[in-house]
Amino acid sequence: MVYKLKNINVTYGQKQVLHHISCSIEKGKWISIIGQTGAGKSTFVKVLKGLVSFQGDYELNGQPVKQDSKGNIGVIPEIGFVFQYPEHQLFETTVEKELSFALKHKDMTKTVILDRISTILPMVNLSEDILPLAPFQLSGGQKRRVAIASVLMTKPEVLIVDEPTAGLDPINRTNLLQQLKNWQHKTKGTILFVSHQMEDVAQYSDEVMLFHRGYLMGHFPVETLFLKKSSLLKQAGLALPESIQLLQLVEELSGENIQVTSCKEADIFAKVIPILKARGLDDE
Template identity: 60%
Template structure:
C-alpha cells in the first residue's frame, strides 16, 4: 500500500501543527519519524490513520483519494494498524483468548479461523498458547503489551504505526520488542512507521527517516544518508547523533581519514571502528 500526501496541513485549537506536508510512503519499509516534542510527529501519524479527519490538502492510497464522509472528513483506515504508547492499557476482555479473538471476529472470521489466526500470531510476539486461558491482569506488564500488539497484528494491517511503543521498557525489553517488529515487517513485506525519541533505535532499524521540525517535514531520506552524510539536519532539528556515529566521527577526526561503514547500525559501526581503534592504541603502546 502506497500512501501519498500532497500539501497536507492541520490546524488544531487555532494552532498550525502540520504545515504543507508532501511525501510518499512506499511498501515494505521501516520508516522512522523523528523530531523534538511538538514537532508534529504524532499528529502526522494520526492523520494517516484517519484519527484527525479535518485536514487541508490531499491523501491518496494506491493513487486513489482516501474515503471521506459527507462533510469531506477523511475516515479511519482499517488497513493501517496503530500501536499507541502503553498499548496494554487498551486491553478490556476477561481472558487473553477473548482479547485476541476480538479483532478477527469483527473481520468475520469463523471460530476455527479465529483459533488458527491466534495460534499463528502468538509465536510471532514471543508468547505460548498456554497464556490464552489467563486473565490479562495475571500477566506481567511485558506480556500484556505483547498481547495488545498481537491484537493489532491480527487485524492484518498493511501499514503499522508505532507511536513510541517502547515507552517504559528497560533496554533489553525494548530491543526484544523492536526485533519482533522488524521480523514481522520483513516477513510480511509490510511498512512500519516508527515514532521514537530513541535516536539509536532509529539508526539501528530504519530504512528511511522522516525528520520533522516545528510542524514541517525537513527531510525524508534513507537512514544511512541522514546519519552519515547529512548530520547537520539533525542539528538543525535539535537532535543528537547516535553515540556510535559520534564515536565514528571522533575517530575520523583523530585519524584524519574517512572511515567507510556498511550502514548506520551500531553493530556495523563498531565492527568497523574497533580494529582501527585497537591499531591506533597499539601504535602508541609501542
C-alpha cells in the first residue's frame, strides 16, 4: 500500500506546525523521521495515522481519504502506532490479556489469538513463559517489547515507533532495534522510526525524512543524506553520526577521498581502520 500526502498543513491554535508537506511512503522500507525537538516529526506521523486534523490531500493506493469538515479522517487501521514509553500504557493484569486485548474486541476466537501470540512473541525475543505474569513483574526492556508486541498483534502494514529506545540501556536498545528490523524483513512491513539518535538512523534506515521548523527539507536514501548532503543536517541543527564524523576526520588527516557506499558503522570502520593503521594513527 502506498500512502501519499500532498500539501499537508497542520495548525494548533494560532501556530502552524506543519507547512506544505508532500511525500510518499512505500511498502517495505525503514524510514527514519529526524529533526530537532519541535520540528514537526511527531505531528507528521500522527497525520499519517489519522490522529490529528489537517488541511491537504491524503491518498491510499491512489484513492483519496475522505475528510470531515474539520479536517479529520479517522484512524488508519493498517498503521500501528507505538508511542514513546509505550510500557506506560500497559494496563491488563497479565501479559496474555494485554496481548489479547485488541483482537478480543475484533471478536477473534481464543485459538486464533493464541496462535498469533505464539507467532509474535519470537519476533520481539520473548517466550510464552511470560504470558501469565503481570506486566509490572517484567524488566523495563521486556515491558517495552510487550507493548510493541501488542501493536504487532494487529498485523499492521506500517509500524510507527516514536523514540522507541528512549530510556533503554545500550544492550536493550540494540536488541529492540534489531527485533524491529527482523519484523520488517519477515513481514515486508514498513517502519517509520522517529528518533534523535543519528547512529541508529545510519545503522538501520533505508530512507530518511528530514524535518526543520515544520517543513520537510527532503526525503532521501540514507546514504545520500549522510554521505552527500550532510550540510542539510547542519542547517537543521543536527549532528552527523559519529562514524561519519570519523570518516570525515580521517579524510582530512590523510588527504584521501575515502569511497564508501554504506552508512553502517562496521562498513565505515572497515574503510577507515586500514588507513589509520597504515599511518600509525590507530591505538595499537
